[in-house]
Amino acid sequence: MKSIRWYAFTTQPRHEKVVAQQLEFRSIESFLPLLTTASRRKDRRAVVDQPLFPGYVFTRIDPKDRTHVLRIPSVVRMLAFNGTPAAIEDDQIDAVRRCLTCGENPEPHPFPETGDLVRVRSGPLQGLQGVVTRCKNRLRIVVSISLIHKSISTEVNAHLLEPITQTAEKGAVVARSSLESQI
Numbered sequence: 001m002k003s004i005r006w007y008a009f010t011t012q013p014r015h016e017k018v019v020a021q022q023l024e025f026r027s028i029e030s031f032l033p034l035l036t037t038a039s040r041r042k043d044r045r046a047v048v049d050q051p052l053f054p055g056y057v058f059t060r061i062d063p064k065d066r067t068h069v070l071r072i073p074s075v076v077r078m079l080a081f082n083g084t085p086a087a088i089e090d091d092q093i094d095a096v097r098r099c100l101t102c103g104e105n106p107e108p109h110p111f112p113e114t115g116d117l118v119r120v121r122s123g124p125l126q127g128l129q130g131v132v133t134r135c136k137n138r139l140r141i142v143v144s145i146s147l148i149h150k151s152i153s154t155e156v157n158a159h160l161l162e163p164i165t166q167t168a169e170k171g172a173v174v175a176r177s178s179l180e181s182q183i
Contacts, residue, residue, distance in 0.1 A: 015074035103154025
């Protein structure tokens, strides 16, 4: 069984890109989600790539090889619970990648507490699962990396969404989502 999984490392403030470059230089698989934004400087406007989740870089490694990452200057620590490295599910990393590459107007989103769980039926985001929200009369699907309590949202057409029914522990259907009433 492979123990190579995705893990989150925290970085010093504004050092995410440098850490990602160092990981690439050392041939360590990494993921630094970036959003292109317009920035206003004193004398000009610029387009810059900023980290979607400031302070985090994701790596796909065997946890026993974490010292290779921790030796990189500007890496602060590996996220862990009770001293055990905390892995991130592949589908959460894939969902963030898909939102960035295929989504419309991706943007950071507060980590959702409650909401309707949905799945995208078709299109470039087909199969993506997340929580639906409404922003400026447009529906957005929010996907999250639960370990770091960070999320991304992207616009999605209502007709592409289907509610996911949630089941109780004994397998009985609790309730259908109220998504139909929102659409």
